[in-house]
Amino acid sequence: MPRYKLTIEYDGRFFNGWQSQPDAKTVQDTLQAAFLKLCKEPVSVIGSGRTDAGVHALGQVAHVDLPKAYPTEQITGAINYFLKHKGAVLLKAEEIDYNFHARFSATARQYTYKIMNRPMRLTLDEGFYWHIKKELDIEAMQQATSLLVGHHDFNTFRSNRCQATLTMRTVDFLTVEKIDNIIHIKIQSKAFLHNQVRIIVGTLKLVGEGKWTVQDVKEALHAKDRTQGGPTAPPEGLYFTKVFY
């Protein structure tokens, strides 16, 4: 069975997250339904990682084993035909070695979190940013990022529903940039805990508001306790941008 690497973009507003579910529309189920139409038999699409409901992806990666070989243009053509009006698109399909595994072969994952920092409500950008009215202190947020880069126990920064047994993770970089009213928070790690990016962003927001000091972030990290971390930032500002192999 030939294996294919898939690069997928999706609008998080259309889906109840990546992971297959019996009673909700998910990206994985939607892709599998499209492949069923192409191949006339069920296949499993294995993602590089789950995304929660409302989270967007510009470069999610998955792999799929098909019952027979197809030209990659036929795969993208057919799958994108079946995905029409469903909020997702297959950007690329590539033949790949059977040793490739979308989840286990990944060496780094990148996310961008977008904040619109202005007093007035959003119009065009609604659903694509976390809207924060009060002006955030970017320099303070940037100072706090340095504490979270590197190899740490991120137990404070993971959802109570996180199923990982080990909570040590290595953050390769974490940057905060502001252009006009738009703040971009970019982060890379080999792997993330459940909600890790959104809890980091929620914590940085407390620093940006002046409610927390940089020292408070340090103590939260060292506490290794979810109740000591900031809130989970809403999903609509989060973009899964890239996976490296």
Next chain:
Amino acid sequence: MPRYKLTIEYDGRFFNGWQSQPDAKTVQDTLQAAFLKLCKEPVSVIGSGRTDAGVHALGQVAHVDLPKAYPTEQITGAINYFLKHKGAVLLKAEEIDYNFHARFSATARQYTYKIMNRPMRLTLDEGFYWHIKKELDIEAMQQATSLLVGHHDFNTFRSNRCQATLTMRTVDFLTVEKIDNIIHIKIQSKAFLHNQVRIIVGTLKLVGEGKWTVQDVKEALHAKDRTQGGPTAPPEGLYFTKVFY
């Protein structure tokens, strides 16, 4: 009657353009309805310029004379309350001298036209870009822009429905930039003819596709004849970004 300068953002997908119409939802009518609720009497909201159905605005400017003075925070608070879920927001209200006229006092207007240049269909960005599948030749487009900058008769580049009596306009700048798959075309002029920006973009696209040479653009301009210009680019890529006074 005190005069106020208004800065307005709107999502073009919600409106049948700026200009008041008896049977369609327009930005001007929507704003006037909101002011009617605030002031309990009808007022006229005068825009810096019309935008067509589907065209977005990040910084449309208008003025309005109100029957009595209001604190500007009360104006933005009340109007934005009445504009909720309507696709528009009042970014700023400022008291302004009675000599100020949103349309006639403007010294420059800026637009950005956004193209997503990639083979695959759009998901998140649908309605916010002109989607062009074939890779455009950016350098050729950039060469063609130089012909259109400066003082020219833009009769070739205006809608048949354009009501202007004079067709000479001065384009201050016209730039084409590409980052990743996204092309931004930025243009500034004191005033534009109807559909001028969209016809310029439609013409530059022909150059980017290799269907037209730079010389063809020159001849089209000199023809002063709409039938010799390129097609009108679709509205969803156009953003009215700024007005200077």
